[in-house]
Amino acid sequence: xxxxxxxxxxxxxxxxxxFAGTVKAVNGVSFAVRKGEVMGLVGESGGGKSVVGFSIxxxxxxxxxxxxxxxxLEAEDLAQATEDRLRAVRGREISMVFQDPMTSLNPLHTVGxxxxxVLRLHSDLDAGARHAACVAMLESVGISRAAExxxxxxxxxxxxxxxxxxxxxxxxxxxxxxxxxxxxxALDVTIQSQILKLMRAQIAGTGAAMILITHDLxxxxxxxxxxxxxxxxxxxxxxxxxxxxxxxxHPYTRGLIDSIPDTTRRLDRLxxxxxxxxxxxxLPQGCNFRDRCPRAQAxxxxxxxxxxxxxxxxxxxxxxxxxxxDSA
Amino acid sequence: MAGFRQxxxxxxxxxxxxxxxxxxxxxxxxxxxxxxxxxxxxNPYDIASLNLMDSYKPPIWLEGGDPRFWLGTxxxxxDVWASVLYGxxxxxxxxxxxxxxxxxxxTVLGLLAGFYGGWLDAVIMRIADVQLSFPSILIALFLxxxxxxxxxxxxxxxxxxxxxxxxRTVRGSTLSxxxxxxxxxxxxxxxPNHKIIRKHVLPNVLTPLIVIATIQVGTFVLIxxxxxxxxxxxxxxxxSLGLLIKNGFDVLFSGLWWTSVFPGLAIMMLVFGINxxxxxxxxxxxxxxx
Numbered sequence: 001x002x003x004x005x006x007x008x009x010x011x012x013x014x015x016x017x018x019f020a021g022t023v024k025a026v027n028g029v030s031f032a033v034r035k036g037e038v039m040g041l042v043g044e045s046g047g048g049k050s051v052v053g054f055s056i057x058x059x060x061x062x063x064x065x066x067x068x069x070x071x072x073l074e075a076e077d078l079a080q081a082t083e084d085r086l087r088a089v090r091g092r093e094i095s096m097v098f099q100d101p102m103t104s105l106n107p108l109h110t111v112g113x114x115x116x117x118v119l120r121l122h123s124d125l126d127a128g129a130r131h132a133a134c135v136a137m138l139e140s141v142g143i144s145r146a147a148e149x150x151x152x153x154x155x156x157x158x159x160x161x162x163x164x165x166x167x168x169x170x171x172x173x174x175x176x177x178x179x180x181x182x183x184x185x186a187l188d189v190t191i192q193s194q195i196l197k198l199m200r201a202q203i204a205g206t207g208a209a210m211i212l213i214t215h216d217l218x219x220x221x222x223x224x225x226x227x228x229x230x231x232x233x234x235x236x237x238x239x240x241x242x243x244x245x246x247x248x249x250h251p252y253t254r255g256l257i258d259s260i261p262d263t264t265r266r267l268d269r270l271x272x273x274x275x276x277x278x279x280x281x282x283l284p285q286g287c288n289f290r291d292r293c294p295r296a297q298a299x300x301x302x303x304x305x306x307x308x309x310x311x312x313x314x315x316x317x318x319x320x321x322x323x324x325x326d327s328a
Numbered sequence: 329m330a331g332f333r334q335x336x337x338x339x340x341x342x343x344x345x346x347x348x349x350x351x352x353x354x355x356x357x358x359x360x361x362x363x364x365x366x367x368x369x370x371n372p373y374d375i376a377s378l379n380l381m382d383s384y385k386p387p388i389w390l391e392g393g394d395p396r397f398w399l400g401t402x403x404x405x406x407d408v409w410a411s412v413l414y415g416x417x418x419x420x421x422x423x424x425x426x427x428x429x430x431x432x433x434x435t436v437l438g439l440l441a442g443f444y445g446g447w448l449d450a451v452i453m454r455i456a457d458v459q460l461s462f463p464s465i466l467i468a469l470f471l472x473x474x475x476x477x478x479x480x481x482x483x484x485x486x487x488x489x490x491x492x493x494x495x496r497t498v499r500g501s502t503l504s505x506x507x508x509x510x511x512x513x514x515x516x517x518x519x520p521n522h523k524i525i526r527k528h529v530l531p532n533v534l535t536p537l538i539v540i541a542t543i544q545v546g547t548f549v550l551i552x553x554x555x556x557x558x559x560x561x562x563x564x565x566x567x568s569l570g571l572l573i574k575n576g577f578d579v580l581f582s583g584l585w586w587t588s589v590f591p592g593l594a595i596m597m598l599v600f601g602i603n604x605x606x607x608x609x610x611x612x613x614x615x616x617x618x
Contacts, residue, residue: 059515062446090518104509108531117527118517169517 005032005072006209007056007177012069012079014048014055021281025051025064027233030307033177033209033226038200040220040241041213042256043230046277049213052230053179055079056211057094058086073177092122095170097199099182101162105154111138111165112150115172122173133172140205141168141198160191164198171202178203181213196223217256221245229253232280232288235307239314247324249310251293254322287319295320337612347608353601361420364413369396372406372414373565379405384579387586400586402575408586411572412594418568419595422479423548426486431541433487434494439525439533441495442502453499456492464489465551472560479562482555486548493540501533539610546602553595569595 014026026048033039043049054060056071058078071078078089098104106114115134119125125133131150138146141164154162163183170178180199184192200223203210212223220227221241228238229252237250248254255273275292278284287293290300297320305317311324332338341347360367370377382405385394393400399408441449459467471485505511506529514524553570555561557577562568567575569591576588 057516059512087518087520090516092518096513096516098509098513100509104513106510106514106528106532109527117514117519121518166513169513 006035006074007033007211008070008072009052009056010070010072012052012055012071013067014051014060014064015067016064018063018281023281024233024283025280026055028069029228029230029233029235030069031226031228031235031238033211035176035209036203036207037226038203038210038212038224040224040227041211041230042215042217042220042227044215044277046280047230048233049215049230050181051233053096053181053211053213056179057090057096058083059090091118091175092173093175094177094179095173095175097163097166097170097178097180097183100186101159101166102186104166105162107154110151110153111157115150115165115169118169118172137168137172138165141165141171141202143168160187160195163187163191163195167195167199167202171206171208174206174208176208178208178210179213180210182215183212184219185214185216192219193222199223217245218260229256232277232283234288234317235315236289236318237314237316238307239310239312243312243314247311247322248316249314249321249323250316250318251295251320251322252289253316255292287317295322340612341608344608346604350601350604350606350608353597354605357416357420357598357601360413361417364417368407368410368413370407370410372410381405384584384587399590402587403579408590411567412569412591415567415569415572415591416594416598418479418562418566419549419552419570419598420545422482422486422552422562422568423545426483426490426548426552427541427545429483429487430490430544431494431537434491435498435530435533435537437491438495438498439502439529442499443506443521443525443529449499452495456495459489459492460496464547465554468551468555469558469560472555477560477563479566482552482561485555486551489551490544490548493544494537497536497540498533501536502529505529505532535613539606539613542609543603543606546599546606549595549599549602569598 009032010030012026012029013024016023016025029048029052031039041049041052051060051064055066056078058081060066066079069079073089073093078086081089105111112134115137116130119130119133123130134150135146138149143149143161143164154165157165167183183199184195187195196219199210202208212220214220224241226238227241227244229236229250231252237244237248237253244253245257248257252273255271258271259273261270273292278288278291284291284301285304286302287296287300287305290296293300299319305319307315307317310316310321365371372378382394382397382401383403385397385401386392387400388395388398397407397409399412401407402411437452441452467489468485471488472481475481475484511524511528514528549569552561552568553573556568556570557574559574562571564571572591573588573595576584576586576591580588
């Protein structure tokens with residue numbers, strides 16, 4: 001682990017200019033990912049998690065636009081890069097694993113052809129070497145008889161197997177960074193942990209870094225080294241996984257953690273965060289979370305809290321942060 | 329081939345009488361079109377082989393029929409059977425070529441409109457909307473009266489009205505395909521747009537086009553026949569089935585019915601066969617109708 005981060009996102013702002021108003025989907029997000037590290041990006045639906053992922057890859061379509069900030073991949077600012085440069089980055093240096101393995105493979109091409117496509121684009125191996133690389137990759141994600149399975153079509157695989165193929169495709173060009181956007185959400189729970197273990201093993205083997213986007217804190221708690229919590233396009237809290245899970249300082253993170261079912265506690269009712277995400281086209285002044293926050297006071301409606309140092313490794317944007325031992 | 333024989337498609341085909349009749353009629357016309365000149369002794373457009381003494385002979389089963397002319401002759405002593413075979417060649421040729429041209433142009437425009445969106449999409453689709461608001465025969469008629477008669481001009485007119493339906497269908501399917509994650513995945517993998525369109529989007533939008541293309545050949549044969557019947561289609565030296573009907577129609581009320589009825593029957597069988605088979609394909613290839 002080196003001190004200079006592989007990817008550093010600083011004050012990223014991605015806005016969507018729609019007829020109904022400007023949607024500030026990502027509004028000043030900063031975080032860093034180091035080599036060999038898994039960074040969990042957590043938040044509710046509509047929190048801007050996926051937009052962060054697509055912004056890094058430069059795949060924000062009109063009417064969306066990156067309005068500000070820097071995306072530094074090894075000191076190169078991708079937010080300023082040309083489309084040609086970005087196309088070379090995609091797949092080779094940064095790749096992505098999608099949510100739904102049922103639709104993330106083209107139903108009309110064999111798995112082998114879809115894997116070969118990536119290598120043809122991003123390496124200068126000859127056909128035989130590419131084939132060997134595909135076989136080795138498929139074996140490393142736990143698919144037996146790989147040479148034979150290369151000739152199979154996606155519908156001949158089960159959901160979990162397809163996600164293994166998708167991961168194999170993402171790892172094929174030995175990228176430095178993998179963005180996994182809800183990689184296990186569409187899978188059932190037993191397959192989930194297999195896939196998570198597999199991804200862990202893959203990045204440990206190659207020294208790549210990963211941004212794990214999910215709404216499921218249980219998944220990041222298992223996988224991530226660091227966690228960044230997003231709410232309405234803002235970072236509300238970030239820090240080391242252990243610190244954040246054991247004693248979060250932002251009430252929103254606390255709420256997320258409390259809503260995970262825990263078999264060691266007996267509860268009549270699972271706790272939930274009251275209310276829902278505000279309309280991000282016209283966010284209220286002050287803290288975005290205050291209407292749902294049990295600790296909100298007058299100042300929360302007036303000034304937006306800054307991200308400040310809390311206990312241990314945590315940074316949180318809250319006027320009344322929780323201390324270890326506080327109850328929410 | 330063994331795989332095809334065991335497929336659901338083949339299974340349903342052998343159990344659908346309309347599919348068998350439709351494809352049978354299509355096969356019959358395919359044979360007639362390919363082998364036509366070898367089936368008849370007379371070339372109806374070689375003036376030297378015509379004899380005015382043979383004019384207006386009735387079909388052979390009627391009194392005065394000539395064993396050389398099964399279906400009788402027209403005013404120039406031209407064999408109606410031979411004329412139908414040669415006319416079907418022109419009709420089928422025009423239908424097929426215009427369909428292929430429409431399909432290529434419409435598919436390309438639909439892919440571009442659906443994939444890139446924006447002003448390109450707006451321009452292409454507004455042109456398509458304007459065209460669809462008029463009956464296609466009207467637009468074809470208008471174009472033909474502007475550019476004059478000829479096989480090439482009929483092809484241009486038919487293509488000009490035919491591309492729209494492909495463009496709209498392809499655009500719609502493209503819009504739904506590019507939302508799917510495998511297209512996103514291809515973009516994430518760094519594939520250039522033209523490759524994404526060619527390798528990932530195009531193969532996934534083709535299925536509905538097979539049905540449209542099949543039925544459209546029938547529609548085009550009919551439109552061409554209508555244009556020729558109205559006198560703005562093919563020239564008299566290359567008479568299609570429609571022009572044969574028109575020529576015979578002039579003498580229909582003199583009791584010389586065979587010169588127009590047999591070409592008419594031929595068109596009917598051709599279009600009927602294509603539509604029967606097209607309906608079968610539509611039922612087979614549309615997963616929502618199953």
